[in-house]
Amino acid sequence: MKDSPNPNNNTESTPGPDFIRARIAADNLSGRFNSRVHTRFPPEPNGYLHLGHSKSICLNFGVAAEFNGKCNLRLDDTNPTKEEVEYVDSIREDVRWLGGNWEDREFYASDYFEKLYGYAEQLIKLGKAYVESLSADEIREYRGTLTAPGRESPWRNRSVEENLELFRRMRAGEFKDGEYVLRAKIDMSSPNVVMRDPAIYRIRHADHHRTGAKWCIYPLYDFAHCLSDSIEGITHSLCTLEFENNRELYDWILDTLGVYHPQQIEFARLNITHTILSKRKLIQLVQGGYVRGWDDPRMPTLSGLRRRGVPAEALKEFCARIGMSRADSTVEYSFLEFCIREYLNAVDPRIMAVLDPIKVTIENYPEGETEIFDMPYHPEDPAFGKRQVPFSREIYIERDDFRLEAPPKYHRLAPGKEVRLRYAYFITCKDVIKDENGNVKEIVCTYDPKSRGGESPDGRKVKGTIHWVSAAQARRVTVRLYEHLFNTENPNAVEEGKTFLDYVNRDSLREIEALMEPAPAENTEMKQVQFERLGYFCRDKDSTPELPVFNRTVTLKDTWAKMEKKFLPKNA
């Protein structure tokens, strides 16, 4: 691979800063937060990071870098029953992969459990929190509805002393799960349901992946998040739109406690067609065996994309290009593919591989002879170097590059037609050999010895150039071809009685045996390449010395396929 291109150096039309950067710039100018910028990326370690998180990672770490600030990595681990170390490990790896550098600031909400507990007691002492005896069902009933106000709990006016005692006994483990809960005392008739005395601490007799059995009460998101931000001195707490209603509570807790108060700003979360971006649903794909794991190359997880061969740089470029706004939006999957191709085109060496081989015998080529061609790894950039490719009397070409009857504008091989074998010779189809079912199993050609290298001295033009491998020296490789994981554009929109799982594309993985030219097949250092005319591929970790495995990251743009479809809509 060569050095990365720099797509950000076009000075022609740099879009203005997005609304978040504009607000931060304004705060900087006014001296708010002492003109400091400090963000955080705060995932819960309850699953693997995905495309949606990359938007947040690029935003938070990007903003910090642009404003000469800092960005923390914070694992929001307040729910021990859902969180695992496997997930925190993957999160650290994925964020690092995307270039997020949190230096020594790797924090955990669980680091603050003691402090958080102290704040909760403080809230009680302020008369702003109380221990609730109602059951979960009763609390729900008392909460009212979206249109009707709630009712106050009969336990709402316990004395501070009683609340304190009860809360301490909660911590001491004297009660069962669900027996009590600590609630903020705010306003049961607030039009914002979030403010109707939200629960801030619950009892959970469960081991926590970091604090073990030390705690049996755990703070809830609304209580832990704002205070964690406050403790870390975050200036701008960036989160997705669904937390907008929670901002009032975020502000209330901080103001009531009188502590340092960051600014929460919400942005629209990322949606992409043909995929699902929800940890809750992704985990079902993994556990239901729909994919081969969190890092299955079909998964929209960062580990899946990485294994698929998507470079971090392409993902960052994608995030930069989709922009930032507060409008719900769904980005086309093909836009991601464009960003991947754009990057890989500049960086990947070209090689030849045949995915669906059909044999070609060149009848006038001397039997038993082999010659070696030096071929550039990149047609436009000699710095990529060259490799040697053997040529002989028997070769394989792509089945799709031959037609018994050539459709209009077909530039490839057909009876009587001449094509160029890339960097080798012109060949002309003279005959075909069919099997007992009448299917073509071999093509017989002649070659023009004077066209060596792929150019004829008589200046004769051939429209088609096809790729090939020499039969005797070709290496067997496994190739995995991927399609969309879902066969619908929006797997979130399900028909009555169905779930998103009913839309999983069962043909999203096709594993085939292919043939590759020898040099790059043997060079295990060559991690990602372009198979000429086919797409970008990367070496998978399942590779063995005997049998390399390649994943198709993305196909090349295929204008011919589009044309053929248009001209012959119902054909073949």
Next chain:
RNA sequence: UGGGGCGUCGCCAAGCAGGUAAGGCAACGGGUUUUGGUCCCGUCAUUCGAGGGUUCGAAUCCUUCCGCCCCAGCCA
């Protein structure tokens, strides 16, 4: 029927102390090309969810309406 948001080209998205619609992707047309790839050139919103109003002038201000999203976890 409560509250909070959002609606600019097929998809993203600038523009919003009013001055007469950036850019990218896609699409379409053309050129270069030993990848039907890349690259290059060109076309692509008289209109900004709809209707009223203010104004010399509105996507930007006012107003009414319509549509979509979020909130009734002891999830985050």
